[in-house]
Amino acid sequence: GQNIDQPTEMTATEGAIVQINCTYQTSGFNGLFWYQQHAGEAPTFLSYNVLDGLEEKGRFSSFLSRSKGYSYLLLKELQMKDSASYLCAAMDSNYQLIWGAGTKLIIKP
Amino acid sequence: GAVVSQHPSRVICKSGTSVKIECRSLDFQATTMFWYRQFPKQSLMLMATSNEGSKATYEQGVEKDKFLINHASLTLSTLTVTSAHPEDSSFYICSARKIAGEAETQYFGPGTRLLVL
Numbered sequence: 001g002q003n004i005d006q007p008t009e010m011t012a013t014e015g016a017i018v019q020i021n022c023t024y025q026t027s028g029f030n031g032l033f034w035y036q037q038h039a040g041e042a043p044t045f046l047s048y049n050v051l052d053g054l055e056e057k058g059r060f061s062s063f064l065s066r067s068k069g070y071s072y073l074l075l076k077e078l079q080m081k082d083s084a085s086y087l088c089a090a091m092d093s094n095y096q097l098i099w100g101a102g103t104k105l106i107i108k109p
Numbered sequence: 110g111a112v113v114s115q116h117p118s119r120v121i122c123k124s125g126t127s128v129k130i131e132c133r134s135l136d137f138q139a140t141t142m143f144w145y146r147q148f149p150k151q152s153l154m155l156m157a158t159s160n161e162g163s164k165a166t167y168e169q170g171v172e173k174d175k176f177l178i179n180h181a182s183l184t185l186s187t188l189t190v191t192s193a194h195p196e197d198s199s200f201y202i203c204s205a206r207k208i209a210g211e212a213e214t215q216y217f218g219p220g221t222r223l224l225v226l
Contacts, residue, residue, distance in 0.1 A: 033217070045202070048217050 002026045004100035006088045011106045012078055020073045020086050020103050028093025034062055034073045035087040037102070046073070046086075075105075083107045112136060113205050115218035122193055123226055130188045130221045132203030138183035139205035144176075147200040159186040193225045 003025045012018040024032065031050035049055055049064035049071060061074040075082055088100040112135040122128050132142055142159040157178055158166040165178035177189040186205075190197055204217040 045217060045219050 002098045004088055004098055006100040006103045009104045014078055014107055014109050016078050017076050022071045022088030022100055024069050024090040026090045026092040026098055030091040032064055032071045033089040037085045078107050080107050113216045113218040115203055115221050119222040121224045124194055125192055127189055127191045128193055130201055132186045132218055134184045134205040137207045141206040142186040143204045144188050145202040195225045198223055198225045
């Protein structure tokens with residue numbers, strides 16, 4: 001079957017770095033997404049990886065290893081506004097997104 | 110790298126009006142583009158596959174007369190939500206497929222938030 005796993009909740013300190021991991025199993029693979037979602041709002045697109053390696057975009061970076069079925073989202077210089085849920089989603093061979101349950105990130109001063 | 114843009118990024122409209130969302134591939138030609146919709150707390154759902162110069166292919170349950178797709182050029186696909194209703198409020202995302210030799214990559218737009226009052 002198709003499955004996405006990511007931690008339910010993580011806590012980090014303002015100004016620090018946090019890494020949110022995601023493992024996936026899908027029928028075929030057409031890339032992996034990370035979304036940020038604040039409570040009551042629609043998810044905001046953060047990144048899309050389809051090739052192995054690290055992609056950096058400002059304070060956020062996303063890594064993919066297709067052979068391991070593994071991705072992580074790295075957030076640097078954490079700010080209080082980064083408190084949100086982070087959703088990992090893998091796209092299968094039919095271009096459908098398989099979603100993880102989301103990781104709730106709590107930032108403490 | 111390849112970039113896909115969407116316009117507008119967010120739109121608020123009255124019930125009964127039509128809304129057009131544009132999806133552009135900025136530095137490559139895309140014969141195929143995809144349109145997705147995401148409702149709050151639900152998965153992103155593929156609505157249709159847009160093919161340049163031909164009719165779009167709609168997923169089951171998606172009304173083709175309500176969600177009009179036009180892929181008139183290799184860099185532009187448009188999604189028009191006709192006679193929009195509050196239940197059409199959602200996050201719409203497009204993607205464009207880039208083919209370079211035997212390599213195929215999809216690039217996603219940032220999304221458009223639609224709120225129908």
